Amino acid sequence: MFELIRYLIVLTGTIVSAYTDIRTGLILDKITYPMIALGLIFSAADVFFEHSFMQLVVPVSVFAFGFLLYYLGKLGGGDVKIFTGMALLLPFYQNSPFILNVLLIAALSSVSLISVYYLFRYFSLKKREKIDRKEMLKSLLLGIAILLYLVVLCQLGFMKFWQALVLFVPLLLGLCAMAFQSGIYKAFFLKYVSRKELEEDEIIAREFIEPAALSEAGLSLKGIVDEKAAEKLAKAGVHKIPVYRSLPPFAPFLLLGVIISYFVPDLFLLIFFP
DSSP: HHHHHHHHHHHHHHHHHHHHHHHSSOOOOOOOOHHHHHHEEEEEHHHHHOTHHHHHHHHHHHHHHHHHHHHTTTOOHHHHHHHHHHHHHEEEETEEEHHHHHHHHHHHHHHHHHHHHHHHHHHHHHSSSOOOOHHHEOOOOHHHHHHHHHHHHHEEEEEEEHHHHHHHHHHHHHHHHHHHHHHHHHHHHHEEEETOOOOOEEOOOGGGSSSSHHHHHTSSSOOOOOOHHHHHHHHTOOOOOEEEEEOSHHHHHHHHHHHHHHHHHTTHHHHHOO
């Protein structure tokens, strides 16, 4: 009963977040903070009554990994918050790792659909960036390595053909998009903004800034530019800051993962631990 209540809370929060993410590109704090607060209450009850510390290990791990991706500019702050709220509310469902199941489905579906959509849009442009052979070669080599790895796992009996196919097809589409990544990002997401125009959680387009300026602003690894970093960039001569905006929303794919996980809660285990 309590498990179903927790699932419904996650489902409700994800539905609202998917809506706001599509409409505004934001996952609102007024949705994620209550999810985190309720999750802390449920997790504390689990630890107190069931002595189950795994209920805390999972969300802490999810938050730590999510924050690392946020710091590197690979993920938005709202995404990290909703991941953490989901992990606190429902780390496990039907004895399966719910949050890992959701993230797997969301990742595979988003990579597939977003890659196809932007590849189509990119090749529909009359003027495109010159092909970056290094990006294409990198994607090709990575694709070959992944394919060989999956083939070896299948041959050794650690993975079945359908499991390898479920993983490889989305990865193949993602690698195709990766081969034209710089052109796609420049055509659809790159914006130059002033310090006054900076918004919260702006992702720096580091490839359009000199490495010395990035280092001086403390952005050699950090992918999120704040007011302090923007001030240092200005001192280094960068007055118009290249950032990536209007990136594809991820919350709708999280919602898809939440819905599918209700019916197939053990998909993650079926693929990686058959």
